Amino acid sequence: MKFWKKISIVSVIAIAVFLFQGTISTSTAQAATYKFTFTGEEANGYFIYDTAAKGETKSPYMTQYYGGGRDYKVDLGDKGLFQGTVSNAIVFLPREEDKVLAKIRAQHDKQYGKDDEHNVLLPADLFLLQVRNFERQPKSSYSLVSYFKYPQETFNGSTRLPTEVPLKAEIEVFPKVDFPKTLGKALVKAAVQTKIEKISD
Incomplete structure (x- = not known):
């Protein structure tokens, strides 16, 4: 099962775009606003x-919440500052049994080729901040993706938006994402501390 032990992060994120070209189900929750905060040296x-x-989904292991995000700020010090008022959240649980993911990844590799520059050891639970190119302020030719990696079963198999997370996570930030071809170069890959707080009902 080498395919699932090591998977290209380019494919992981690019697959999210393919998955949501057509949705087969939606999910909603009682309204509440939360703030996800991360801190670290980098x-x-x-x-x-x-x-x-x-939430829009075509797989039981991933849900993308278009417009679910509001204000965001990603401060990488002298490497860059990214902020705005429109964003999207993704909850993704890469699993070997996700046949939809396997099929779409194979289609991606056939069309664009494999890219093993960035690898993620699986399985894991991922919480992502996505800002599409036309949502960035100012608008850009590229999308912004920041993902936070947690151990498997952190979200107990659920792809609903989380209301709590462990203290420790790994962040990787890609500011020049060209969907669905490539994530481009990562500006930062580092350990961070994370927390979620409820700020309004």
Whole structure:
């Protein structure tokens, strides 16, 4: 099962775009607003999201919440500052049994080729901040993706927006994402401390 022991992070994130070209289900939750905060030597920031956002999914292991995010800030010190008022949240649980993911990854590799520059050991639970190119302020030719990696079963098999997370995570930030071809170069890959707090009902 070498395929699932090591998977390209380019494929992991690019697959999210393919998965949501057509949705087969949506999910909603009671309205509440939360603030996800991360701190570390190389990266600091936050993003705010609403748990009432509609979730779009084509796999039981991934849900993308378009418009679910609000204000965000990703401060990488002298490497860059990214902030705005529109964002999207993704909850992704890479699993060997996800046949939809396997099929779409094979299609991606056939069309664009494999890219093993960035690897993620699986399985894991991922919480992602995504800002599409037309949502960035100012608008850009590239999308911004920051993902936070936690141990498997952190979210207990759920792809709902989390209301609590462990203290420790790994962050990787890609500011020049060209969907669905490549994530580009990562500006930062580092350990951070994370927390979630409820800021309004």
